[in-house]
């Protein structure tokens with residue numbers, strides 16, 4: 001049995017040698033496929049389960065591809081396309097983590113958002129972006 005498993009592992013290793021493998025775009029495709037499958041089964045939408053199969057097939061094709069440069073370029077394009085929403089999510093996570101100690105206010109001049117210590121009453125603050133002074137109740 002152990003010899004058989006080793007033989008299978010060796011064959012899989014040889015098969016995967018030189019192939020691209022997984023990346024962030026691939027993981028996103030797999031997660032999207034799982035979400036599509038769940039929604040499709042709950043809502044009974046057959047077309048969505050077909051889409052989930054297409055997503056898995058695209059990811060399989062990408063993982064087994066030997067063209068590393070092209071797959072890497074796709075991944076970089078994906079990462080730069082989602083950079084703004086990812087940064088927004090990170091900022092929201094930081095705001096949520098600091099919600100008990102910081103109040104987030106907007107500059108009335110340039111509308112930039114910045115943090116002030118929470119519970120200090122009325123504060124006069126200097127905007128870190130435009131340098132204008134403004135008053136905020138926190």
Ligand SMILES: [Zn+2]
Pocket residue numbers: 107108109110111112127128129130131132
């Ligand atoms: Zn400002």
